[in-house]
Amino acid sequence: MTARVTAVSSDPTYSFGKPNRARVTLLAGLGVEDDVHAGQTIKHQFRMTYEPQSPNLRQVHLMHEELFDELAAKGYAVAPGELGENVTTRGIDLLGLPTGALLHLGEEAIVEVTGLRNPCSKINTFRPGLLGEMFAIDAATGDFTFKSGIMGVVRQGGRVRPGDAVGVDLPAGPHRPLERV
Structure with missing residues (x-):
């Protein structure tokens, strides 16, 4: 199965969810065009109050659609964009x-x-x-993992649409696991 973008979302104002779009444009060094979280410095409402000049490591929020399947099996109806993500994917282990x-x-x-x-x-x-x-809790270690997607910064701009392929280039090892940003 080829990894794909299943939905793209953006919102110019602070709100919990983001409406789906036919396409979004990613801007290098900034994020999603016309999205409230775009910018070189942090745009997270709470963090802006105490670290307004910090670099924006949260320009793009990506979430795996498989999470919605898992949630549906537990009785929660969640659709792309409703948890505030910009890009929803299927077929790629984002958290890994x-x-x-x-x-x-x-x-x-x-x-x-x-x-x-x-x-x-x-x-x-x-x-x-x-x-x-x-959250996912490892029964053996007691460690927990956030399951609500990953964050990223735009290195090269371009348009992104539902149906677009998702490819991955891994950095040289040793790899550092994802931590909260």
Whole structure:
């Protein structure tokens, strides 16, 4: 199965979800054109209050559509864009990628993976109890992983549409696992 983009979403204003679009344009060094989180410095509402000049490592939010299948099996109806992601994918283990992996989206765009998205407490307002499903706990080690997608920065701009292929270039090893950004 070839990894694909299944949906693209953006919103120029702060809101929980983002409406789906026919296409989005990624801008090198900035993020998704006309999206509230685009910019060279951090645009996360809470973090802007205490670290406004920090580099924006969260220009693009990507989420695996397989998570929606998992959630549906547990009784939660979630559609692409509803958790605030910009790019929804299928057929690629986003959470298993190392820091620095390059994602080729469509014909031109390249996004460098910077880390895991930490789930927002507003998820429970969207669907009560859903926040608890955004974590996976390793029974052997007690470690937990965020399941609410990954973040990245745009290294090369381009248009991205549903149906576009997703390719991966891994960085030279040893690989660093994703951490929250």
